Structure formats: structure tokens, C-alpha cells
Amino acid sequence: MEKLAQLEKEFDYELLTDKEHLEKYARDETPGDYYYIPDAAFLPTETDSITRLLEIAQKSKIPLIPRGGGTSRTGGALAVHGGVVLSLEKMNKIIDFDEKNCILEVQPGVITEEINNFLKKYNFFFPPDPASIDSCSIGGNVATNAGGARCLLYGLTRDYVRGIEVIFPDGKKEFLGGKLKKNATGYSLLNLLIGSEGTLGVITRIFLEVKALPPYSATLVAPFKSLKDAAFSAFNILSSGIIPSAFEMIDEDAVKVAVANLDKKIPMAEEGTLLIAEVLESTKEDLENKFEIIGEKFLENNAVDVFVAEESHQQEKIWDFRRSISEALDIFGTLIPEDISIPRSTIPEFIPEIKKLEKEFNTKIFTFGHIGDGNLHVNIVKNEKWKDDGEKIVNELFKKLNVFGGKISGEHGIGFTKKKYLKYSRSENQIELMKKIKKEFDPMNILNPGKIFDIEEIDA
Amino acid sequence: MEKLAQLEKEFDYELLTDKEHLEKYARDETPGDYYYIPDAAFLPTETDSITRLLEIAQKSKIPLIPRGGGTSRTGGALAVHGGVVLSLEKMNKIIDFDEKNCILEVQPGVITEEINNFLKKYNFFFPPDPASIDSCSIGGNVATNAGGARCLLYGLTRDYVRGIEVIFPDGKKEFLGGKLKKNATGYSLLNLLIGSEGTLGVITRIFLEVKALPPYSATLVAPFKSLKDAAFSAFNILSSGIIPSAFEMIDEDAVKVAVANLDKKIPMAEEGTLLIAEVLESTKEDLENKFEIIGEKFLENNAVDVFVAEESHQQEKIWDFRRSISEALDIFGTLIPEDISIPRSTIPEFIPEIKKLEKEFNTKIFTFGHIGDGNLHVNIVKNEKWKDDGEKIVNELFKKLNVFGGKISGEHGIGFTKKKYLKYSRSENQIELMKKIKKEFDPMNILNPGKIFDIEEIDA
Numbered sequence: 001m002e003k004l005a006q007l008e009k010e011f012d013y014e015l016l017t018d019k020e021h022l023e024k025y026a027r028d029e030t031p032g033d034y035y036y037i038p039d040a041a042f043l044p045t046e047t048d049s050i051t052r053l054l055e056i057a058q059k060s061k062i063p064l065i066p067r068g069g070g071t072s073r074t075g076g077a078l079a080v081h082g083g084v085v086l087s088l089e090k091m092n093k094i095i096d097f098d099e100k101n102c103i104l105e106v107q108p109g110v111i112t113e114e115i116n117n118f119l120k121k122y123n124f125f126f127p128p129d130p131a132s133i134d135s136c137s138i139g140g141n142v143a144t145n146a147g148g149a150r151c152l153l154y155g156l157t158r159d160y161v162r163g164i165e166v167i168f169p170d171g172k173k174e175f176l177g178g179k180l181k182k183n184a185t186g187y188s189l190l191n192l193l194i195g196s197e198g199t200l201g202v203i204t205r206i207f208l209e210v211k212a213l214p215p216y217s218a219t220l221v222a223p224f225k226s227l228k229d230a231a232f233s234a235f236n237i238l239s240s241g242i243i244p245s246a247f248e249m250i251d252e253d254a255v256k257v258a259v260a261n262l263d264k265k266i267p268m269a270e271e272g273t274l275l276i277a278e279v280l281e282s283t284k285e286d287l288e289n290k291f292e293i294i295g296e297k298f299l300e301n302n303a304v305d306v307f308v309a310e311e312s313h314q315q316e317k318i319w320d321f322r323r324s325i326s327e328a329l330d331i332f333g334t335l336i337p338e339d340i341s342i343p344r345s346t347i348p349e350f351i352p353e354i355k356k357l358e359k360e361f362n363t364k365i366f367t368f369g370h371i372g373d374g375n376l377h378v379n380i381v382k383n384e385k386w387k388d389d390g391e392k393i394v395n396e397l398f399k400k401l402n403v404f405g406g407k408i409s410g411e412h413g414i415g416f417t418k419k420k421y422l423k424y425s426r427s428e429n430q431i432e433l434m435k436k437i438k439k440e441f442d443p444m445n446i447l448n449p450g451k452i453f454d455i456e457e458i459d460a
Numbered sequence: 461m462e463k464l465a466q467l468e469k470e471f472d473y474e475l476l477t478d479k480e481h482l483e484k485y486a487r488d489e490t491p492g493d494y495y496y497i498p499d500a501a502f503l504p505t506e507t508d509s510i511t512r513l514l515e516i517a518q519k520s521k522i523p524l525i526p527r528g529g530g531t532s533r534t535g536g537a538l539a540v541h542g543g544v545v546l547s548l549e550k551m552n553k554i555i556d557f558d559e560k561n562c563i564l565e566v567q568p569g570v571i572t573e574e575i576n577n578f579l580k581k582y583n584f585f586f587p588p589d590p591a592s593i594d595s596c597s598i599g600g601n602v603a604t605n606a607g608g609a610r611c612l613l614y615g616l617t618r619d620y621v622r623g624i625e626v627i628f629p630d631g632k633k634e635f636l637g638g639k640l641k642k643n644a645t646g647y648s649l650l651n652l653l654i655g656s657e658g659t660l661g662v663i664t665r666i667f668l669e670v671k672a673l674p675p676y677s678a679t680l681v682a683p684f685k686s687l688k689d690a691a692f693s694a695f696n697i698l699s700s701g702i703i704p705s706a707f708e709m710i711d712e713d714a715v716k717v718a719v720a721n722l723d724k725k726i727p728m729a730e731e732g733t734l735l736i737a738e739v740l741e742s743t744k745e746d747l748e749n750k751f752e753i754i755g756e757k758f759l760e761n762n763a764v765d766v767f768v769a770e771e772s773h774q775q776e777k778i779w780d781f782r783r784s785i786s787e788a789l790d791i792f793g794t795l796i797p798e799d800i801s802i803p804r805s806t807i808p809e810f811i812p813e814i815k816k817l818e819k820e821f822n823t824k825i826f827t828f829g830h831i832g833d834g835n836l837h838v839n840i841v842k843n844e845k846w847k848d849d850g851e852k853i854v855n856e857l858f859k860k861l862n863v864f865g866g867k868i869s870g871e872h873g874i875g876f877t878k879k880k881y882l883k884y885s886r887s888e889n890q891i892e893l894m895k896k897i898k899k900e901f902d903p904m905n906i907l908n909p910g911k912i913f914d915i916e917e918i919d920a
Contacts, residue, residue: 098803098805099699100695100803100804100805101804145644147642151641152641156641156642158651174887175887178866179865180802180834180866181612181801181804181834181870182801182834182835182867183801183867183870183885184607184799184801184869184871184873184874185885185886186882186912188605188651188654189890191618192647194648194651195644195648200647239560241672286742341640341642341644342640343561343638344560373641374561374641374642405640407643407644408645409644410640410643411644413644422646425643425645427635429628429632429634430634430636430646430649431646433628433900433901437647438647452647
């Protein structure tokens with residue numbers, strides 16, 4: 001890229017251009033053959049460098065791809081149109097914990113797990129817990145409105161972001177929100193930025209509201225003979241008004257792949273489709289009451305057995321296993337990872353629809369995820385005979401989804417790989433409005449071009 | 461208005477044009493001399509009429525002022541540039557309660573209190589509880605991201621809105637979100653609409669997530685000798701990790717005005733500045749534990765005494781008193797009602813700043829509100845000698861506010877009366893972006909013109 005010379009002249013150690021270093025930024029965690037080596041990587045250590053980079057990029061129309069932990073499942077961190085990966089990995093400081101206001105101030109590159117390691121000392125926690133918690137960054141979490149298992153009781157990333165410092169594509173630094181619970185001063189640009197996948201601004205500082213960590217926890221594991229049985233059991237518990245802090249499901253085949261391919265064993269893993277529920281309470285009595293009720297309800301609803309983990313290392317093992325399912329399934333290099341969100345009550349009816357697709361397309365579909373939220377990760381193994389690379393089965397899945405009032409993504413976002421399906425979840429008019437917003441914020445289309453929208457749709 | 465003939469030709473019983481009926485829509489609950497009689501009022505009973513109205517209004521550039529319960533404190537519901545008040549009062553049905561997904565589907569004109577009356581039968585509730593709960597509408601709550609006392613533990617309206625049907629200024633009907641906890645399909649137009657004060661679209665249907673109502677509740681009232689003592693006490697309780705569901709403050713002078721002017725008596729009302737805390741718990745034991753700790757902490761922190769209400773009618777009386785403070789203060793017809801939001805830890809330092817202003821400007825300032833959230837209603841009695849109608853004291857207040865990291869509105873919004881102060885809380889660049897969004901959504905500036913921005917800023 002000839003424009004690179006300009007950047008090289010301006011920047012020193014923050015800019016990487018040698019192929020060896022750039023390899024790291026050519027992929028994210030999207031399964032499949034997605035490899036885009038960027039022209040350069042920019043690793044700022046301070047906000048001023050980002051401002052300067054954006055000013056140059058805006059003038060010379062250089063694509064910039066903001067990158068956190070690089071854990072996108074939809075190609076969100078890929079340099080699909082070349083340009084410079086803007087990795088926030090070196091801006092990884094926890095700046096301040098304001099215990100009086102329950103606000104943690106962090107740089108965007110902090111790994112999400114480190115936030116909880118830090119807060120534990122104060123008996124606080126940051127509830128959203130994406131499965132990639134040990135490698136994703138909080139900046140990426142904000143940019144995608146990341147979810148996780150504990151959203152059921154605690155909500156998503158959006159619900160905890162009180163303020164951000166953001167650099168807009170013209171290089172202007174702005175602060176949105178603050179250490180404030182309430183803010184009714186015009187349009188919530190803050191909430192527009194959250195979940196905009198790095199296409200509207202670069203987030204450089206974050207103020208998170210954090211919560212007191214309930215001191216007692218337990219994790220239940222219950223196997224079921226079928227996915228349908230498990231789905232009904234989960235639904236019966238939730239509709240009786242009992243809301244665990246997390247309520248997850250892993251179908252039998254996904255469990256088997258995980259057991260075979262990971263060096264991670266958990267109780268009951270050989271017994272069928274698993275439901276995993278976490279209970280967090282402020283007294284031991286409440287904890288025991290709640291997990292006993294859930295355990296009984298599991299058994300009433302055809303669970304083969306129930307295991308209750310109270311020791312924290314036992315619980316951690318179970319959650320580590322759950323969080324590793326995506327990684328285990330990645331051995332199928334040709335997997336299509338979907339991330340549907342549907343009204344949770346419809347899951348027992350929706351599961352047979354997935355089974356039908358499996359049969360119809362003569363393939364294997366692994367389903368797991370956040371059953372309590374109605375957010376399921378539907379992982380389709382590509383059949384090599386398909387000529388359309390799987391588009392047909394995905395279209396069929398999304399057509400069914402729309403009948404059930406669902407959306408094509410619950411937490412992974414649209415990124416690069418899902419944009420052709422966006423029409424299933426957003427009307428033409430809505431997409432038009434979104435594009436207009438993108439153009440107003442980023443008229444040169446330098447920030448994460450080719451994500452959410454095709455590059456031509458914005459450049460035109 | 462000559463354009464009125466066109467509307468009269470098109471619409472029948474839904475359009476009111478006689479002066480007598482229009483009187484009702486000439487004011488909202490903004491204190492002071494704000495009277496703007498609209499050219500007409502439109503009271504639709506179905507969405508199709510709204511679509512049609514918007515199409516005509518867009519073509520003929522007729523200002524439309526969406527109106528819920530008319531409880532705005534910032535002139536948000538006033539026809540300041542003439543036009544048609546679009547009152548949603550007749551679209552007031554609770555459409556469906558989907559208990560399985562904990563989603564309540566409502567029309568925008570439902571009075572917020574009716575939602576809770578309805579949900580009580582199912583042991584559910586909608587937590588946000590603005591003081592005007594008995595007369596504000598849920599549509600207005602969504603349009604302003606309304607708050608209330610229970611935001612401290614439960615969050616604001618935004619946190620409960622899962623989906624809306626909205627008519628955009630061109631008459632297009634769109635559905636944003638759904639019965640879904642998670643939705644990562646492009647920019648959150650839903651969250652942009654929430655809090656946009658009727659300037660971007662007309663909300664015609666709402667899907668609210670509702671919560672199981674904890675069965676045990678108590679309300680504590682504690683008087684303090686000074687506002688500063690009360691503020692310190694509240695802060696000490698919150699920073700020890702105890703978060704009541706609501707934590708309110710009413711300064712001594714406001715209490716006195718309320719006692720003198722309302723036919724409402726509560727215990728301790730003669731004893732000084734009041735703190736009121738609500739505790740909601742799932743067991744009686746937890747309830748008692750919590751209110752005992754709070755009560756003790758009140759006494760340790762110089763409370764004169766503590767009263768604990770456990771009977772629901774007693775508690776309701778206390779909350780009714782609290783909610784009536786604004787109404788009581790409205791006897792000062794020339795009151796300037798502010799609604800500041802600051803980091804809650806700074807309140808003990810901020811209170812003396814308010815006292816200084818009171819002295820300096822030789823007036824009376826009544827302060828009350830959501831001390832737990834850092835959201836205080838600062839009500840300045842206008843001094844008739846002031847030549848600038850109070851602008852000077854408000855400017856001084858907001859200058860101090862900025863030093864403390866605060867915002868000029870926590871929940872009332874900007875509306876008509878606060879737009880000249882918006883610059884204290886949003887940068888020029890942010891306001892510019894907001895205006896661009898407004899112009900993209902509403903190029904003819906027909907929806908609530910003159911709110912948040914001056915009419916010339918958008919029409920230009």
C-alpha cells in the first residue's frame with residue numbers, strides 16, 4: 001500500500017509492517033477459511049496516537065480495523081479490504097476503581113477475565129461473561145454489546161457501560177456519559193456506539209458499573225436423554241419464576257466432541273444433553289433452597305441425574321468445559337457458526353426444526369448456548385457436496401427463525417460473514433437508516449469498512 | 461392554520477379543533493408560564509391513522525407533537541411552534557402478557573401505574589416508577605427513558621424495553637427488537653429511539669420485560685438535622701455495599717411545604733430533612749435483616765429517629781407523599797425545576813454548593829430526589845428582581861455541576877426549556893452529530909420541532 005509510507009513517516013514503534021508480525025492479525029476466531037493479512041498493524045499506547053492515526057486515515061482514506069482480543073466469530077476483526085489493524089492490546093490498564101460510585105475505569109484492551117480477577121479482591125464483579133472471557137477484551141465487548149451466560153439474570157454489556165471516551169473518524173475525542181446512573185441530555189450516542197462493531201468510533205476508555213459479588217454460588221449439571229427433554233425442563237423451570245444467574249445447554253453430540261477433543265472432564269458428561277445452571281445468592285440458606293428446588297425440578301422433568309458443585313474449583317471446571325465448546329467444535333474447520341436469538345418459550349418447538357434441517361441437508365448440527373435467554377449457538381457442519389458453501393441451509397434456518405420472531409444474532413454481531421443475512425432481521429428501511437448514520441459518522445468509510453454493510457453501500 | 465383544512469377533510473372524530481377541547485393540550489406539567497394552544501389535537505385509536513397523519517404532515521410540513529400523559533417538566537409536550545398535538549391517550553390497551561417470556565405488550569397510552577396494577581395479579585412488576593406514575597404514560601416513559609425511585613437497584617426504562625413498534629416521520633411502520641433478551645443485528649435504533657423525546661419517531665407499541673415482584677417489602681423514614689447529614693448518611697450506607705431498591709431524600713423546607721400544602725401526613729415529617737429507603741426481598745428474614753442494618757446505620761449517622769413501615773398501606777402513604785413533592789412545590793408558580801445527575805459520592809460536597817447559590821442569589825432552593833442514583837431535583841424559586849428570568853443562577857448551578865462530572869438532566873430530558881443549557885452536558889461536536897441524526901430521520905422537522913434543538917438548527 002503506497003499510503004503506508006505516510007504512516008511510516010509519522011509513526012515509529014507503534015506501527016508494525018513486517019509480515020511475520022502481521023500474521024497474528026490476519027485471522028480472528030471465525031471458523032473457516034478467513035485469512036486477510038493487513039497492510040500494517042497499529043498498536044497505540046495512548047489516545048493521542050489514535051487521534052493522529054484517524055486524522056491521517058480520514059485524509060488518505062485508509063481502512064482502519066479496530067481490534068480487541070480478536071475473538072470475533074463473524075469476521076469482525078478482519079482486514080477484508082486491507083488497511084491497518086488498530087489493535088488496542090497495549091492499552092490494557094485498569095485505570096481506577098471508584099468503589100464509592102461502583103465504577104471501574106478501564107482502557108479498552110483489558111482482558112475481560114482480568115477485570116473480574118481484579119474486582120474479586122473487593123468482592124465486586126462485572127457480570128457479563130462471554131465464553132471467550134479469558135481472551136476477549138472489554139473494548140471489544142462494548143463494541144459488540146457482548147453477552148455470555150449470566151445475561152439471564154444480569155443483562156448484557158450495554159447495561160453496565162456508564163460512559164466511554166471515543167475517538168470519532170475525524171479524530172475528535174468525545175466523552176459520552178460519565179460516572180452516572182442517569183443521563184437524559186439528548187440522544188444516547190453512547191447506546192448507539194455500544195454494539196456498533198467498531199464502525200462508528202474507536203473506544204479508548206470505559207466506565208463500567210460493577211456489582212457486589214454474591215458470596216455463595218453453586219453450579220448444577222443435569223443430563224437429559226434428548227435435546228427436546230432438556231429444552232422443556234429449562235422452560236418449565238424458568239416459567240415457574242425461578243431465574244438462575246446462568247442457564248446453559250449443550251447438546252449430546254457437542255458434549256461428545258468436547259469430551260473427545262479437550263482434556264477437560266466434568267461429571268455427567270457421558271449421559272446425554274446437558275443443562276448447566278448457576279445460582280448466586282447472598283446467604284448459604286438461600287443458595288441451598290434455590291439449588292434444591294432447581295434440582296428437584298430437573299428430576300421431575302426427566303433428568304437422568306443431577307450433580308451439584310459447590311466447591312469453586314469444581315464449578316470453575318464445569319464452566320471452563322462449557323466455555324470451551326466452540327473451541328472443541330472448531331476441529332470441524334468448515335463449521336458455520338450461527339448465533340440465533342428467539343423468544344425463550346419457543347425453544348422446545350424450535351429444536352425439532354433444527355433436527356429437520358439436519359436430516360433434510362444430510363449434515364450434522366451442534367446446538368448449545370444460553371437457553372435461558374433464548375440465545376442458541378447453532379453450529380452447522382458444512383457438507384462438502386454443497387455447491388453454495390452452506391448459504392442454502394442458513395437461509396432455511398433464518399426463514400424458520402423469522403416465523404418464531406427470532407433474530408439472526410444474539411451476541412456475535414453481523415461483522416463480515418453475516419451481513420448478507422442481515423435482511424432477515426432488519427427491514428430495508430431500517431438498514432437504510434443505519435447506513436445513513438454510518439455515513440454521517442464516517443463519511444470516508446475508514447472505520448471497519450465492509451462490516452455490517454458492504455463497502456459499496458457506504459462508499460457510493 | 462390553513463393546512464388544517466386538509467386534515468379536517470381527511471379525518472373525522474380523531475381530530476379535535478375546538479378551542480375548548482384544545483385547552484387541555486396547551487400545557488404540560490412544566491412549572492411556569494408555558495401556554496401554547498395547538499392548532500388541533502389528534503387522538504388516534506389505531507396505528508393506521510398515525511401513518512396517514514404523518515404522511516400528510518410530512519408533505520405539508522405540519523408540526524406534530526407526540527404526547528403521552530402530558531407530565532413533562534421541560535415543556536416536552538408543548539406545541540411551541542403550533543401544529544397538531546398527537547395524543548396517544550386513546551391507544552391505552554394492555555395487549556398481552558406473555559408470562560412464559562416475561563414480556564408485557566402494551567399500547568403507548570397505558571398509564572404506567574395501570575401496568576403495575578395489572579401485573580400485581582401475576583406477582584410481577586415493572587420496576588421504573590417515575591413520581592408521576594399515576595398519570596404518565598408508558599409511551600412517554602420510553603420516549604424519555606424515564607427513571608424514578610427504583611432505578612437504584614433496578615435500572616431505568618431503557619433496561620426493560622425489548623421491542624417497539626414505531627412510525628417514522630415518513631409514515632413507515634417499523635418494528636425494532638422483539639421478545640428477545642439479546643439482539644446483535646446492527647445498530648440499536650431501538651436504543652437511539654429510547655430517550656429521543658418524540659423527535660425521531662412515534663412509538664405505537666411496546667414490549668416490556670417485567671420482573672417477578674419480591675413478596676416482602678418495607679419502607680424506612682429517617683429525619684436528619686441537616687441536608688448534609690442526610691447526604692453523608694445515604695452515602696455511608698451505599699458505600700458499605702447495601703443497595704436499597706429505592707433511596708430518596710427530601711430537604712426540610714420541601715417537607716414543610718408539602719405538609720402545609722398537601723392533605724398528606726407521614727411519620728417524622730416534622731423532624732427535618734428526610735431519607736426514605738425501600739427494601740424489597742424474597743423472604744421475610746432477608747427483609748428484616750436488611751431494614752435492621754439500614755435502620756442502625758441511619759442512627760449511627762445522626763438520624764434523629766427511624767420509622768419502619770411494613771404494612772403496605774403505610775408504605776403507600778409514604779411513597780405517595782414523596783411523589784407529591786413536585787406538585788406541592790408547584791404552588792411557587794415561578795419555580796425553575798432542575799434535575800441534575802452527578803456521581804453519587806459527590807453529593808455531600810455538592811449540597812453546600814447549592815446552599816451557597818441560595819445565599820448568593822438571595823432566593824430559596826428546594827432539593828429532593830433520588831439520592832441513591834445521584835439524581836437530584838433542584839427547584840429554584842424565581843426571585844422577581846432577577847432581570848434574566850433565572851438564567852444566571854441556572855448557569856452558575858450548571859458550571860458547578862460540570863466541575864463535579866454531572867449532567868444537566870438525569871430523567872426529565874431537555875425538551876423545550878432546557879435546550880439552551882444542553883451545551884453544559886454535550887460538546888458542540890456531539891450536538892452536531894445529534895442534529896445530523898435528527899435530519900436523517902426527520903428531514904422535514906415535523907416531529908416535536910423546537911425540542912432538544914432550536915427549530916432553525918434543523919430547518920436550516
